[in-house]
Amino acid sequence: MLKYLIRRVLQMIPVFLGVTMLLFILRAPGVLPGDPVRMITGERAISDTLRAQIVEEYGLDRPLPEQYVLYLGNLAKGDLGDSFQKSRPVVDILADKFPNTVKLALAAIVIEVIIGISAGIISAVKQYSLADVLTTLSTSILVAIPVFWLGMMLQLFFGILLKRWTGDTIYLPISGMTSNRFPDWAHMILPAITLASVSTAYVARIMRSQMLEALGQDYIRTAEAKGLSRRAVIWRHAMKNAMIPVVTFIGIDLGAMMAGAILTETIFNWPGVGYEIFVAIGQRDWPVVMGGVIFIVFAVMIVNLLVDLSYAVLDPRIRYGGAAE
Amino acid sequence: MSTLLEVRNLKTHFHTRDGVVKAVDGVNFNLEPGKTLAVVGESGSGKSVTALSIMRLIPKTTGVIGTDSDILFKGESVLGMDDAGVRSIRGNRIAMIFQDPMTSLNPVYRVGRQIGESLILHKGLKKKEADERAVELLDMVGIPHAGERAKDYPHQFSGGMRQRAMIAMALACDPDILIADEPTTALDVTIQAQILELMIELQERTGTAIIMITHDLGVVADMANEVMVMYAGKQIEYGTAEDVFYRPLHPYTWGLLESLPRHDVSEKGILLPITGQPPSLINVPSGCAFHPRCPYAKDVCHTQVPQLTSIEDGHSSACLFSGDPGFRRETASPSREVV
Numbered sequence: 157m158l159k160y161l162i163r164r165v166l167q168m169i170p171v172f173l174g175v176t177m178l179l180f181i182l183r184a185p186g187v188l189p190g191d192p193v194r195m196i197t198g199e200r201a202i203s204d205t206l207r208a209q210i211v212e213e214y215g216l217d218r219p220l221p222e223q224y225v226l227y228l229g230n231l232a233k234g235d236l237g238d239s240f241q242k243s244r245p246v247v248d249i250l251a252d253k254f255p256n257t258v259k260l261a262l263a264a265i266v267i268e269v270i271i272g273i274s275a276g277i278i279s280a281v282k283q284y285s286l287a288d289v290l291t292t293l294s295t296s297i298l299v300a301i302p303v304f305w306l307g308m309m310l311q312l313f314f315g316i317l318l319k320r321w322t323g324d325t326i327y328l329p330i331s332g333m334t335s336n337r338f339p340d341w342a343h344m345i346l347p348a349i350t351l352a353s354v355s356t357a358y359v360a361r362i363m364r365s366q367m368l369e370a371l372g373q374d375y376i377r378t379a380e381a382k383g384l385s386r387r388a389v390i391w392r393h394a395m396k397n398a399m400i401p402v403v404t405f406i407g408i409d410l411g412a413m414m415a416g417a418i419l420t421e422t423i424f425n426w427p428g429v430g431y432e433i434f435v436a437i438g439q440r441d442w443p444v445v446m447g448g449v450i451f452i453v454f455a456v457m458i459v460n461l462l463v464d465l466s467y468a469v470l471d472p473r474i475r476y477g478g479a480a481e
Numbered sequence: 482m483s484t485l486l487e488v489r490n491l492k493t494h495f496h497t498r499d500g501v502v503k504a505v506d507g508v509n510f511n512l513e514p515g516k517t518l519a520v521v522g523e524s525g526s527g528k529s530v531t532a533l534s535i536m537r538l539i540p541k542t543t544g545v546i547g548t549d550s551d552i553l554f555k556g557e558s559v560l561g562m563d564d565a566g567v568r569s570i571r572g573n574r575i576a577m578i579f580q581d582p583m584t585s586l587n588p589v590y591r592v593g594r595q596i597g598e599s600l601i602l603h604k605g606l607k608k609k610e611a612d613e614r615a616v617e618l619l620d621m622v623g624i625p626h627a628g629e630r631a632k633d634y635p636h637q638f639s640g641g642m643r644q645r646a647m648i649a650m651a652l653a654c655d656p657d658i659l660i661a662d663e664p665t666t667a668l669d670v671t672i673q674a675q676i677l678e679l680m681i682e683l684q685e686r687t688g689t690a691i692i693m694i695t696h697d698l699g700v701v702a703d704m705a706n707e708v709m710v711m712y713a714g715k716q717i718e719y720g721t722a723e724d725v726f727y728r729p730l731h732p733y734t735w736g737l738l739e740s741l742p743r744h745d746v747s748e749k750g751i752l753l754p755i756t757g758q759p760p761s762l763i764n765v766p767s768g769c770a771f772h773p774r775c776p777y778a779k780d781v782c783h784t785q786v787p788q789l790t791s792i793e794d795g796h797s798s799a800c801l802f803s804g805d806p807g808f809r810r811e812t813a814s815p816s817r818e819v820v
Contacts, residue, residue, distance in 0.1 A: 378579065381577040382602065383567075383570070396590075397589055
């Protein structure tokens with residue numbers, strides 16, 4: 157187990173180097189349009205002295221490999237450089253925004269787990285019932301709806317129409333994280349539902365198909381032949397087997413959500429990492445873009461590692477490796 | 482000796498999109514305590530469905546057991562019980578082991594725990610007591626180092642060991658009846674012999690009655706007191722093992738015995754398979770279901786359905802000609818030859 161953990165952590169190093177190198181090459185002169193000095197200074201006219209100073213300061217005259225090593229050296233010290241636009245360390249900016257992203261991601265995961273898994277189980281256990289048909293139908297619709305459209309429709313209905321109909325009494329906040337009128341958690345409701353929508357539908361579908369598959373296995377017949385109740389057969393014998401792929405999906409999805417939900421965060425003005433990167437791309441604030449992406453890669457890799465480790469808890473065949481004999 | 486299990490006119494039909502599948506169509510037999518009944522037949526002859534019907538494990542959505550059918554366990558109707566009543570018998574008084582030990586154990590739970598589960602359920606044992614008893618049971622079925630092996634997961638067991646674990650699981654509550662549905666089919670030949678020996682030995686020790694479902698006549702010869710031969714959902718011959726092997730009455734049984742490899746025939750002797758395919762259970766042939774494959778079939782076989790008739794004392798056959806003393810065959814012992 158420890159060996160596996162060490163191997164997995166070591167495997168992260170080349171992935172990490174590959175991603176940083178790719179990002180670094182993208183910002184090299186000639187790869188993407190634009191003069192790096194202009195990106196820093198913006199549209200203002202600058203003197204040659206200032207230009208030379210900037211080139212010197214950012215090491216832009218040095219060969220690209222040298223700049224890369226320099227960047228990695230700083231990265232190892234936890235320094236992602238400074239934002240051009242905000243004149244603040246990128247690390248500080250990310251440290252500000254990341255908790256907001258995590259908050260939203262966790263809220264979405266809670267919805268995904270509770271609604272997705274229970275809908276999937278009910279659907280499988282009562283196959284072809286009304287509940288099953290409704291689940292299958294609604295998941296198909298949810299998967300097909302674009303996230304930004306769903307977000308805006310929720311804003312329209314719960315934020316504007318409901319407010320109008322109830323005479324400004326019952327409605328939900330549609331923007332930002334805090335306000336005087338609402339508790340903080342209320343601000344999370346609509347963005348979390350939006351962010352969770354597609355994934356919840358997938359979780360329900362995966363759960364349903366896995367549960368149906370598990371219930372058709374020989375060991376379920378064995379459990380029934382023991383005289384166990386239907387409930388014990390489903391919860392004890394089918395559930396643990398059916399959960400393995402669902403946990404994988406939820407874990408990968410959590411990783412993706414850590415990356416910040418650019419669409420959801422933008423629609424709801426949610427000040428998270430995704431929104432920050434989105435703004436930085438528009439401003440060509442490359443230290444923020446690069447630092448943000450590196451940070452996300454790191455977060456996704458950590459989450460994936462945790463998911464893989466959770467298999468070992470769920471599936472003894474992975475924990476103990478190959479079969480006897 | 483009182484009858485342990487009585488199966489009366491068992492009819493299990495499945496309603497499918499293509500029509501009604503008459504998987505079991507009027508089966509009768511009795512099982513006495515401590516005895517072994519072998520149920521023999523080709524794939525699709527209704528052997529397994531008979532077993533699942535006794536356990537009431539037929540899926541309710543598609544499978545229907547006839548209203549005039551009955552299954553009496555110690556005089557009580559299993560078919561008339563509510564779900565809780567059936568569950569209190571399943572795994573407790575009547576236990577079952579299945580064909581494929583590779584898939585019949587739950588991969589995510591320890592073997593010992595899976596064995597102990599029915600003890601906790603039926604005998605009210607505490608978890609720790611059940612674990613201890615599971616180790617004893619594993620030891621009883623010949624698993625070495627049972628104490629450590631009980632903590633293993635199924636994938637750490639070989640096929641033979643898994644079937645031993647399945648037997649331990651089935652015998653955990655000391656059942657009156659053990660139904661074994663082709664318990665050796667998925668195993669290597671050498672392992673098959675070991676598992677059979679184990680079952681015979683355990684039966685001597687515990688006095689459990691066994692219903693052995695198989696298409697391997699060697700297995701039958703080794704174990705059975707009585708034999709029921711099934712074809713297309715019906716019983717076509719029933720008798721003591723000796724009767725069925727040495728004085729078989731039905732042409733289908735002759736065919737089964739002739740298609741068996743024999744050690745007393747020269748190596749060049751060829752096997753004589755039964756020609757043709759088992760019939761569709763949706764459109765069962767008219768008259769005797771075996772007539773399209775029967776070398777002795779006459780015109781009357783196409784129209785008249787033969788009933789299971791007692792020919793000798795305790796030996797019955799469902800062939801129109803079984804009563805004719807000239808219509809007989811002697812066969813040599815098909816006793817199992819270990820390869």
